[in-house]
Amino acid sequence: MSAPLNSFTQRATPHVLALFRVVVGLLFACHGASSLFGVLGGAMGQGGTVPTGAWPGWFAAVIQLAGGILVMLGLGTRAAAFISSGSMAYAYFSAHQGTALWPIQNGGEASAMFCWAFLLIFFIGPGAWALDRVFFGERERTATPAAQQEPSAA
Template structure:
């Protein structure tokens, strides 16, 4: 389930599916790299390949996303408006 959630968020950023994000994702930008990591990392977790290193990388991605995007707005991500 975790892998499917990661893949869905990556597909939204990279493939604009099922709905495009609220902002434009420029190629080789930080959200683009995050989307690629989510899309392919989620697929690897779903397939059960390289789960430990991929989970380690994706956990670091989520920690940095929290401190870059959510924490400056509000301590709780649900209240940050993103």
């Protein structure tokens, strides 16, 4: 029974990872849109917006919106995921960690989860359904096997 399941999971993995990237990017972009434009409950669920240029809230919201959209579309995915992960690490340690040790105690679950999710996306890359593949081809996929097939110059 494990062979059919193994085969299915291997075939589905690129699509599940792409779906993960799309969902994480969409949710992150929603946070940014909420803070910048007052939609979806507004900044911190109070219907307002973050004042333009306010540190760090406005800059974080811009990273959330732009990074989320880029990751969701799979465009400049690794760079956007790296910056987004760093932004969430900063948010966690500057806004939450001082209150309590554990994210459940200090309200930093979202920051911690986004940080680790974007770090994973940074390492796995854009995967299937990514605009990077449309604009830049499959360079990343074909470069490695071609290098491995070349005979060594000894």
